[in-house]
Amino acid sequence: MKQPDSLKALITQLTAPSEEATSSDREQEEDTLYNFGFIDEDSKREVRRKLLKAVAIPGHLVPFASRDLPVAKGWGTGGLQITLALVKPDDTLKVIDQGDDDSVNAVNLRRFIQKTTNLQVTTDTLEATIVQTRHRVPEEPLGEDQILVLQVPMADPLRWVEPSIERSTEMHAEADYAPIWVYMYESVVRSGDVDISSQYPVMVEERYLMDTTPAPRYDVPALHMSKTLYLYGAGREKRIYAIPPYSRVAPLEFEDYPFKTEQKPGQACEKCGSTATYLTQHYIEAKSVDGTASHSATNGTEGYWAFFCSDTSYCNKRKKVI
Amino acid sequence: MGYVATKGGTEAVLKAEQLVEYFRLRGESEPIRIEQIQDQFRLAVDRAMGEGSLYAPALAALALKQSEGDAVEASFLLRAYRSTLPRLSYSLPTSGARMRAIRRISSTFKDIPGGQLLGPTRDYQPRLLNTLLNHESSQTVRRYLADFEAQVRQNSPSDGQVGYFPKVIESMRAQGIMAEAEKGAEEEEPFDVTRKAISFPAPRSVRLQILTRGDNGSLLAFAYSSIRGYGDVHPTLGEMRVGYLPVEVNHPLTGEVVEIGEILATECEMVSRVKSTNEAEEESSPKFGLGYGFSFGHGEDKAVSMAILDRVLSASKAGKLHGQSGPAANEEFVLLHVDAIEASGFTAHYKLPHYVTFQADIRVLERAKDHATAKSAESAEKHRRFRQKLALPTEADEVERIMPDNGEDEG
Amino acid sequence: MQIVWLQSPQTKIYYNASTFRHLLDSLARPGKLNQLEYPEIPGGWLDEAPTHPTRENATLNPYALGAFLSLIDGEVSFAIASGGTWLQQESAAVRWLSLRSGASLKSPSAVAFAFFCEGRSGGLLKELSQGTLLEPESSATAFYCVEQLSDTPKTGRDWLELELSGPGILHSRRLYVAGMERSEIVAINASRGNYPLGIDLYLIDTLGQCVGLPRTTKILNR
Ligand SMILES: [Zn+2]
Numbered sequence: 001m002k003q004p005d006s007l008k009a010l011i012t013q014l015t016a017p018s019e020e021a022t023s024s025d026r027e028q029e030e031d032t033l034y035n036f037g038f039i040d041e042d043s044k045r046e047v048r049r050k051l052l053k054a055v056a057i058p059g060h061l062v063p064f065a066s067r068d069l070p071v072a073k074g075w076g077t078g079g080l081q082i083t084l085a086l087v088k089p090d091d092t093l094k095v096i097d098q099g100d101d102d103s104v105n106a107v108n109l110r111r112f113i114q115k116t117t118n119l120q121v122t123t124d125t126l127e128a129t130i131v132q133t134r135h136r137v138p139e140e141p142l143g144e145d146q147i148l149v150l151q152v153p154m155a156d157p158l159r160w161v162e163p164s165i166e167r168s169t170e171m172h173a174e175a176d177y178a179p180i181w182v183y184m185y186e187s188v189v190r191s192g193d194v195d196i197s198s199q200y201p202v203m204v205e206e207r208y209l210m211d212t213t214p215a216p217r218y219d220v221p222a223l224h225m226s227k228t229l230y231l232y233g234a235g236r237e238k239r240i241y242a243i244p245p246y247s248r249v250a251p252l253e254f255e256d257y258p259f260k261t262e263q264k265p266g267q268a269c270e271k272c273g274s275t276a277t278y279l280t281q282h283y284i285e286a287k288s289v290d291g292t293a294s295h296s297a298t299n300g301t302e303g304y305w306a307f308f309c310s311d312t313s314y315c316n317k318r319k320k321v322i
Numbered sequence: 323m324g325y326v327a328t329k330g331g332t333e334a335v336l337k338a339e340q341l342v343e344y345f346r347l348r349g350e351s352e353p354i355r356i357e358q359i360q361d362q363f364r365l366a367v368d369r370a371m372g373e374g375s376l377y378a379p380a381l382a383a384l385a386l387k388q389s390e391g392d393a394v395e396a397s398f399l400l401r402a403y404r405s406t407l408p409r410l411s412y413s414l415p416t417s418g419a420r421m422r423a424i425r426r427i428s429s430t431f432k433d434i435p436g437g438q439l440l441g442p443t444r445d446y447q448p449r450l451l452n453t454l455l456n457h458e459s460s461q462t463v464r465r466y467l468a469d470f471e472a473q474v475r476q477n478s479p480s481d482g483q484v485g486y487f488p489k490v491i492e493s494m495r496a497q498g499i500m501a502e503a504e505k506g507a508e509e510e511e512p513f514d515v516t517r518k519a520i521s522f523p524a525p526r527s528v529r530l531q532i533l534t535r536g537d538n539g540s541l542l543a544f545a546y547s548s549i550r551g552y553g554d555v556h557p558t559l560g561e562m563r564v565g566y567l568p569v570e571v572n573h574p575l576t577g578e579v580v581e582i583g584e585i586l587a588t589e590c591e592m593v594s595r596v597k598s599t600n601e602a603e604e605e606s607s608p609k610f611g612l613g614y615g616f617s618f619g620h621g622e623d624k625a626v627s628m629a630i631l632d633r634v635l636s637a638s639k640a641g642k643l644h645g646q647s648g649p650a651a652n653e654e655f656v657l658l659h660v661d662a663i664e665a666s667g668f669t670a671h672y673k674l675p676h677y678v679t680f681q682a683d684i685r686v687l688e689r690a691k692d693h694a695t696a697k698s699a700e701s702a703e704k705h706r707r708f709r710q711k712l713a714l715p716t717e718a719d720e721v722e723r724i725m726p727d728n729g730e731d732e733g
Numbered sequence: 734m735q736i737v738w739l740q741s742p743q744t745k746i747y748y749n750a751s752t753f754r755h756l757l758d759s760l761a762r763p764g765k766l767n768q769l770e771y772p773e774i775p776g777g778w779l780d781e782a783p784t785h786p787t788r789e790n791a792t793l794n795p796y797a798l799g800a801f802l803s804l805i806d807g808e809v810s811f812a813i814a815s816g817g818t819w820l821q822q823e824s825a826a827v828r829w830l831s832l833r834s835g836a837s838l839k840s841p842s843a844v845a846f847a848f849f850c851e852g853r854s855g856g857l858l859k860e861l862s863q864g865t866l867l868e869p870e871s872s873a874t875a876f877y878c879v880e881q882l883s884d885t886p887k888t889g890r891d892w893l894e895l896e897l898s899g900p901g902i903l904h905s906r907r908l909y910v911a912g913m914e915r916s917e918i919v920a921i922n923a924s925r926g927n928y929p930l931g932i933d934l935y936l937i938d939t940l941g942q943c944v945g946l947p948r949t950t951k952i953l954n955r
Contacts, residue, residue, distance in 0.1 A: 063519030077667075165654060262686075
């Protein structure tokens with residue numbers, strides 16, 4: 001399977017200046033249409049001040065004003081505002097959704113950021129200085145000079161047990177997390193597992209209960225003592241929070257019911273063979289008779305379900321090595 | 323491969339953009355001009371400005387054209403555009419009394435100071451489809467306007483007094499039947515939810531700002547829920563007026579007050595009895611409390627709904643008896659759910675790919691299934707052992723007993 | 734290309750972004766030295782920069798001023814102290830900061846940002862807000878201007894040797910500071926005994942090296 005060049009083409013088209021346009025022309029255009037990074041400087045400053053406080057109080061939800069963006073609320077505006085407050089012209093950006101650089105919403109967000117910053121973009125996790133993501137932490141370990149920005153829909157892990165923000169803010173203040181423990185205990189008794197599949201709650205630095213965004217449990221261990229700074233933005237909920245590097249992050253678990261990820265032993269990616277990545281199910285249409293089916297479907301006419309890495313860039317890299 | 327294809331996402335997005343444009347144009351009718359939308363879709367423009375939180379009729383008309391008339395999408399476009407505008411100055415507080423009204427009514431008294439002015443309203447028109455509009459032409463429009471203007475010239479009132487009215491609420495205040503507004507709130511700089519993060523409980527200025535930016539339909543539904551049964555505010559319309567309000571700023575150099583323009587707006591004041599938990603207090607001075615509604619342009623449903631909700635929330639916040647019941651009396655619940663841009667964004671976000679989380683959900687479901695199977699096997703085993711202990715027939719024996727062997731099985 | 738940038742009105746925007754990244758990294762990795770950019774903005778950001786309020790013929794640390802300005806605006810308030818006293822509205826430094834940022838001077842307990850012109854607050858640190866349990870983020874952030882910072886061993890009477898640990902630090906980290914009073918470390922530690930309350934700090938030296946000490950950092954004076 002060959003990766004089509006459309007993404008690369010778009011990236012080139014957006015980054016490379018047309019032959020007659022000089023660099024100053026491009027800047028002119030940037031100037032007149034939008035501020036660098038779309039949102040105005042005062043708004044960026046507000047996000048920045050809140051980011052600093054979020055880093056200083058790991059796992060604590062910091063309210064911020066949250067501007068309206070040309071992207072729908074709930075579609076990544078929190079992560080986007082963080083990225084726009086972070087970026088400087090020499091950054092290299094990667095945007096993924098479900099681990100995929102070419103997922104429709106990742107494409108849209110990347111287009112928007114590029115249009116307003118003229119930033120270098122990449123699909124290679126290791127090349128990026130900033131990675132903006134929804135629902136996944138990249139498979140390749142991130143380094144100290146990288147920042148991971150996560151888009152967050154719900155923000156407050158207590159929402160499971162307490163819908164009122166006024167009340168849940170008090171619970172966080174008092175570190176009163178008994179209700180979530182009860183909720184988890186009951187679900188283990190009832191169904192043999194914690195009901196919360198993704199956005200699994202964790203304790204950060206033994207003080208704040210934190211929502212891991214709907215990232216799979218598989219990604220939770222990557223948050224503990226990581227080399228990288230994790231920044232979380234919830235645009236609609238108007239909250240920012242952070243996990244600094246080398247911070248202790250522990251998923252909630254019971255002594256007799258330890259934290260479990262989704263992985264099934266032995267399951268492997270059908271593209272790259274990896275057994276140590278997060279996999280998602282894909283339906284593979286049967287190929288027509290003259291098609292070049294790489295897999296013999298059971299009866300020759302029906303499609304089948306296959307498991308692939310959700311991190312497409314990493315999967316492609318592995319395939320190339322193989 | 324579907325819309326979340328591991329490849330071709332970029333291409334799909336670009337093609338989708340082309341398709342949107344194609345579907346907008348494929349009827350091949352005359353392109354609609356912005357000016358036409360601004361003039362003839364007045365109320366849609368007003369709504370987009372209100373929810374978009376930007377008073378700019380021409381831009382709102384453009385947004386409506388671009389969004390093919392989708393009200394929420396149009397206000398979304400305006401909101402996003404609004405984020406790019408620098409805030410040059412703050413306008414000075416104004417008062418509804420300074421409105422040049424085209425309509426003002428009160429349902430508290432038949433005759434009010436200044437009198438009732440029905441103005442442009444469909445309230446008392448039978449809602450019949452007007453098939454004549456099918457054949458409306460520039461000519462019929464011109465003729466109508468000429469006739470109407472001739473009529474106006476004949477009855478034109480004396481200059482200088484047109485459209486300015488005292489406020490009904492003020493006369494009620496003078497009669498001593500209105501509860502006084504919270505002291506100090508007027509002097510306070512209003513909170514700005516677009517600049518600062520809110521938390522709860524929120525000041526009244528937060529409430530008013532969120533409500534006036536709120537979705538018409540949501541405000542209507544919440545207000546309706548409260549007056550229909552899930553609440554105990556029984557409001558009366560003190561006054562509603564529609565008209566032109568001056569916008570004034572301090573001149574940046576001289577500091578003088580300068581009028582820089584006017585906006586069309588709708589203002590509404592609802593009143594209802596303030597009931598107190600404290601009987602003595604109620605005995606001594608029964609009063610009416612005020613709820614305030616405001617909307618850009620001509621937006622009566624919105625202004626009335628907002629005024630009802632403001633009243634309900636004030637009442638519930640004051641800890642008085644009424645307003646404690648019903649969802650519309652829950653400040654956080656109302657304020658966090660009336661914004662069209664936020665609500666539609668998050669509701670629509672389920673269209674985004676969720677296959678990573680869904681895979682996780684499947685795994686948890688599988689575990690729950692295994693657990694259920696194990697549990698039922700376990701309880702069946704317990705049951706069997708229990709019956710054995712009591713020397714009761716096992717379930718298998720039971721089945722045999724109930725279904726007597728008719729000998730055919732063997733055949 | 735470089736020249737275009739320097740002359741572009743965007744320069745301040747880029748300076749703010751780059752400075753923020755250093756400040757963020759400093760706070761995320763306490764004790765790590767980050768080299769700040771010199772805030773030489775065309776259009777005269779540093780024009781008529783105030784001289785040191787209490788030291789004759791000395792300038793105020795331009796790196797620290799630039800970093801401080803990159804975070805404040807009309808939405809927040811600040812306080813500035815020199816020689817152990819808070820400066821008043823009429824002081825040149827206050828007027829300069831207000832004019833450049835739109836931020837207003839307020840009483841120390843109410844401000845989001847505080848600037849100490851030296852490596853000591855003279856007991857003023859404890860007047861700043863440590864936040865509340867409901868809003869620990871409402872606490873102040875304070876900037877100290879110190880003489881010199883180093884991550885390699887320094888000895889001598891002028892140098893403090895600090896051992897840092899906490900989030901952002903793998904095991905522990907050594908930091909050497911010149912131009913900071915030993916008693917200030919005691920005051921800093923006293924301000925962070927009640928986590929999640931506390932004041933977040935930056936130390937910036939005359940060469941523009943910056944260190945962040947968030948409230949989570951434990952500081953041991955060796
Ligand atoms: Zn793979």
